[in-house]
Amino acid sequence: MKKPFSVVLLIFLTLSCSRRPEGRYLILPVREANDEIVLTIEKGGETLYIADIRLALPGQEADYCVPMDLEHFGAGRRDVRFTGIDDKTAWSLISFSDTLPSVPADKYRPKYHHTPEYGWMNDANGLFFKDGVYHLYYQYNPYAAVWGNMHWGHSVSTDLVHWEHKPVAIYRDDYGHIFSGSTVVDYNNTAGFGKGAVVAFYSSWNTAREYVQTQCIAYSLDDGLTFTKYDGNPVLVPFDGIKDFRDPKVFRYEPEDKWIMIVSADKEMRFYTSQNLRDWEYMSAWGEGYGVQPRQFECPDFFQLTTAQGETKWVMIVNVNPGCYFGGSATQYFVGDFDGRTFTCDSPKETVKWLDWGKDHYATVCFSNTGDRVIAVPWMSNWQYGAIVPTRYYRSANAVPRELGLFKDGDEFYVSACPVPELSKLDKESRTVSGITAVAGKSQNVKLFDRTDGAYRLDMEINVPASGKAGWRFTNAAGDVVDMYFDTALGRFVMDRSRSGMVDFGNRSTTHEIENHDRRKTMSMNYVNDFALATWAPVKVAGKHSVCILYDLSSFEVFIDGGKVAMTNLVFPKEPYTDMEVYSDKGRFVIDRLRITAQGL
Ligand code: FRU
Numbered sequence: 001m002k003k004p005f006s007v008v009l010l011i012f013l014t015l016s017c018s019r020r021p022e023g024r025y026l027i028l029p030v031r032e033a034n035d036e037i038v039l040t041i042e043k044g045g046e047t048l049y050i051a052d053i054r055l056a057l058p059g060q061e062a063d064y065c066v067p068m069d070l071e072h073f074g075a076g077r078r079d080v081r082f083t084g085i086d087d088k089t090a091w092s093l094i095s096f097s098d099t100l101p102s103v104p105a106d107k108y109r110p111k112y113h114h115t116p117e118y119g120w121m122n123d124a125n126g127l128f129f130k131d132g133v134y135h136l137y138y139q140y141n142p143y144a145a146v147w148g149n150m151h152w153g154h155s156v157s158t159d160l161v162h163w164e165h166k167p168v169a170i171y172r173d174d175y176g177h178i179f180s181g182s183t184v185v186d187y188n189n190t191a192g193f194g195k196g197a198v199v200a201f202y203s204s205w206n207t208a209r210e211y212v213q214t215q216c217i218a219y220s221l222d223d224g225l226t227f228t229k230y231d232g233n234p235v236l237v238p239f240d241g242i243k244d245f246r247d248p249k250v251f252r253y254e255p256e257d258k259w260i261m262i263v264s265a266d267k268e269m270r271f272y273t274s275q276n277l278r279d280w281e282y283m284s285a286w287g288e289g290y291g292v293q294p295r296q297f298e299c300p301d302f303f304q305l306t307t308a309q310g311e312t313k314w315v316m317i318v319n320v321n322p323g324c325y326f327g328g329s330a331t332q333y334f335v336g337d338f339d340g341r342t343f344t345c346d347s348p349k350e351t352v353k354w355l356d357w358g359k360d361h362y363a364t365v366c367f368s369n370t371g372d373r374v375i376a377v378p379w380m381s382n383w384q385y386g387a388i389v390p391t392r393y394y395r396s397a398n399a400v401p402r403e404l405g406l407f408k409d410g411d412e413f414y415v416s417a418c419p420v421p422e423l424s425k426l427d428k429e430s431r432t433v434s435g436i437t438a439v440a441g442k443s444q445n446v447k448l449f450d451r452t453d454g455a456y457r458l459d460m461e462i463n464v465p466a467s468g469k470a471g472w473r474f475t476n477a478a479g480d481v482v483d484m485y486f487d488t489a490l491g492r493f494v495m496d497r498s499r500s501g502m503v504d505f506g507n508r509s510t511t512h513e514i515e516n517h518d519r520r521k522t523m524s525m526n527y528v529n530d531f532a533l534a535t536w537a538p539v540k541v542a543g544k545h546s547v548c549i550l551y552d553l554s555s556f557e558v559f560i561d562g563g564k565v566a567m568t569n570l571v572f573p574k575e576p577y578t579d580m581e582v583y584s585d586k587g588r589f590v591i592d593r594l595r596i597t598a599q600g601l
Pocket of ligand 1: 122123139150179180181203246247298299363
């Protein structure tokens with residue numbers, strides 16, 4: 001990650017904070033385990049800002065400190081109020097600063113995957129491309145590395161590889177938390193906010209309101225840097241007693257010259273239409289009973305893809321939490337047709353298609369305004385343990401942007417996901433090894449890198465035997481192992497991270513329920529650690545495959561046969577994996593060609 005913004009952005013004083021009576025930034029010492037205290041900024045009787053902060057109390061050591069920019073609100077100390085703590089105690093803990101040093105290093109922070117500089121991140125939001133710049137917004141808590149205070153954080157890139165942090169784009173407000181959503185570029189000024197305005201759609205979430213979740217608008221006249229909330233908010237409220245109603249995806253439907261919004265509404269997706277982006281009319285609903293849906297649908301996306309043979313279909317992305325085959329959150333999709341009003345899925349309701357077969361791929365949505373390219377960005381974590389993974393100053397990264405494609409297997413259409421080609425900009429020194437052969441009882445060790453810099457890419461052409469298990473284990477001197485193999489008997493590709501390094505944080509004290517997706521109902525499973533497990537994807541095992549693996553300190557992303565299978569899993573090794581042991585327990589397993597390429601920004 002490029003860090004120009006860190007210089008000006010923030011201070012993390014893990015020890016003591018300088019005591020000045022006033023300054024631009026409040027420096028808040030945070031203890032994540034503490035209850036939230038409410039801080040409000042009020043001026044002239046008006047509430048300008050509300051934040052829930054987990055203040056380290058007298059006598060407690062802070063986990064870290066975070067800044068709050070008072071200048072953004074034109075506010076000073078006199079405008080700050082507290083609920084849940086008396087003023088004197090609060091001010092004895094909080095200090096001020098005008099200058100902000102950078103964030104301490106985090107052992108597991110990836111070298112090139114996008115991460116927030118500090119604080120918590122979940123879903124990617126409002127992705128759009130304009131004038132050569134990709135904008136990535138994300139669910140962001142600036143005041144702790146756990147969920148809360150939802151804002152839209154913001155980063156930009158001209159190549160989908162180098163990301164630059166920008167200031168928070170949309171602030172939590174009196175109306176509620178700023179939940180997930182999308183953006184469009186309104187080139188023709190249909191909304192009246194201005195020609196080329198970037199219009200953001202998000203869900204406001206506020207348990208104190210009549211409708212807890214409503215759809216709202218904010219617009220930007222400076223290409224997505226700052227946003228003004230629309231004074232007619234909310235633009236959409238739920239009907240029919242729907243409880244979960246969120247994550248609006250808006251797109252232009254050219255054949256009828258109209259805008260369409262899809263909102264996840266409990267266990268279905270609702271379609272609305274508008275001419276001006278402000279007034280929305282209900283059209284249809286789709287999804288009840290489709291795929292895996294133990295609870296509500298979340299974060300829809302909807303776009304067209306065309307096969308190499310020229311067949312075009314509509315694809316509906318549906319994120320579900322829980323619902324992942326391996327527990328927690330995951331991304332499924334449905335392929336079908338759309339007539340401008342109603343989506344019809346090609347497959348029967350029971351058919352389940354996953355965009356990624358790992359456990360750390362969620363809330364995946366795509367950039368708008370990228371022409372024929374459909375580029376998706378996943379949140380690389382899982383709601384089961386996202387808030388307790390062993391990073392400190394920040395939590396969660398995005399998986400690499402992936403280009404989606406459409407292919408057919410028999411009569412069914414499927415979506416492939418491949419790392420965008422722009423990632424070749426990360427390539428550093430590279431070497432190729434040919435003809436690595438493993439037979440039963442005789443494995444082959446490949447040294448990946450002597451220098452344990454922790455980010456590399458492997459591209460392999462392999463030939464898998466017709467029986468037994470064959471694959472490779474990533475290892476390090478600390479004894480950590482990530483095992484990836486093809487299992488012929490079960491017809492699977494497996495990634496086992498149960499001995500990958502730090503896994504204890506995933507422990508559960510009791511057995512709990514996960515959903516069995518084969519039968520699409522909940523059943524009790526006897527497992528006690530959400531993290532220490534293997535994930536698998538069905539594949540036609542025997543024969544030739546191409547495999548691309550991206551390893552970046554704390555994550556593996558595997559793409560098989562041009563992304564027909566994608567699998568993304570986090571790992572927290574005691575030190576980076578340096579070696580690869582190629583093995584087979586029965587037949588002859590050959591890696592015809594292995595290209596090892598160091599990755600760096
Ligand atoms: C998905 C989600 C969204 C919601 C957001 C809140 O991860 O639950 O449905 O808008 O996170 O942060």
